[in-house]
Amino acid sequence: MGILERIESEKFIFSVGFELTPNALYKVLLRTEERAELMTSYKAGIITDTMLRCYIQRLLRGFKVGQRFTHDITLSFLSVALEPFSTRFADEFIRDLSKLDVSELSISTKVAKLCLAKRDLLPKTEYRKFVFSTTAIDTYKEIDRIQESVDKSYDRKNYSELAAA
Amino acid sequence: MPKLEYFIVSEGASTDIFTNRVSLFNVVEQIKSKDFPVVLPQVVATTAWNKEAADTDLDFQASLRIYSPGEERPKEFPINFKMERSRHRLHQTIIYLQVTQVGDLVFEILLNGEHVASHTVTVEKEEA
């Protein structure tokens, strides 16, 4: 059974303590093996943002107005697992979940708030790219070659973020 | 107002999205060239700002001003940011930075229009 299936299972939810307060649940989730496993898989790219997005959307389909959300503990777990990562997805998931003010997601919203408070201690990084001078582009015959060497030498992941910016 | 922790100009910079650690590659202190004008394919000005108590959710503008030797006017590259967290880092990447003659290439950081720090790179002619 994959990690995403396991964190949804009643066996897992029972083992972490669905009866705990949000603060206690947060601390218990921090030290689960499943958290370490999901973090490793996420870092290695085995579990991607797209996969998590689809997974969460599938869970949310079970949302019923006026009823406790079935996967409240699972969402709590995901917040705790994604807490250390500076990815855009992790940021939006935890932030958006923490901002919800609905009765149906009582526990996960509080756990997300605890995660957010922890994340706010981490530095945030922003990128901007500027072109200094267009005349340099016009006068230099080897601009294409320079562009290519920049692309190759620069960190790929970082560059795509810059390009997006 | 946020306090500047550090300001460094380098050829490259990277933040690991998993560990959130910053790495800077080849700090630029000196440029030597046989011919001029010389074009730097890329420089990155990295600044790190520490939040003060009153800064929460306020907007700030950090401007990178570049004084190129021989140029009358500096070029300015602003970036707006919000102090959401205790520390905020900015990587301002300048591509195709053209230097036309020897002298001091000065990178200046301003916060909301006020000078905060500068970084000077000496530009020299390389002997054949």
Place this chain on the structure above:
Amino acid sequence: MGEVRHAETKLIATEPTAKPYVFRVGLYNNDFCFIITSDMLNYYSFMFEFIKLIGSPKRELLLDTRQGNPIKNEIALPPSDLSLEREQLLFKRYGVRWQVRCQPSGIYNCAGHVWASRRTAIYEELEWTKILTEDEYRKLNMTEIPKPGDLALYHSEDVGFIHCGQVISIEPGLTAGGSPIPKILSKWDDASGEYIHFASDVPFKDKIPDFKLEYWTDRR
């Protein structure tokens, strides 16, 4: 995606396949409702958007400490079928020696039972600390025997506060001259029932084995 109550009047989705995110419906009365296309599920930046719109707002009571400072609280929803199943499993696994005082219910949690007369739930650890301080509770020392009405506070160094219950009786010790044994009345969470149990007979002992128990009182 969720249930939405609506009138029996005819619904018209004026833009059923609009992107990225539109819900407009034709209305024949004052009720409003949403038609959510499957396309909308693809936009993760709106992951919780529909929950924001249709979720039940949290309900809170005016609750203050003795010093007049507000205590954050929240009235919990009734237990769902799944909550009841989980409760049954919990009882089956840990509750052999528990006495049931009442069946599972929402509204309040352990702290709400102890400090808000079962009217609401108090979730946050900071609020528990605030109440203990501002309502002038003191910790019983090792030689003091708790009395009915005192608090049993479970915590651990790593986790912080775990649970609080109310001492309801003191049973005689197992041996002559042995320490009396307090019995605690607890509601485990905001969906469970209330149970009378011995102090160490708690369902979180597997998850947090290093828990400690302290007795607190507001008695002078």
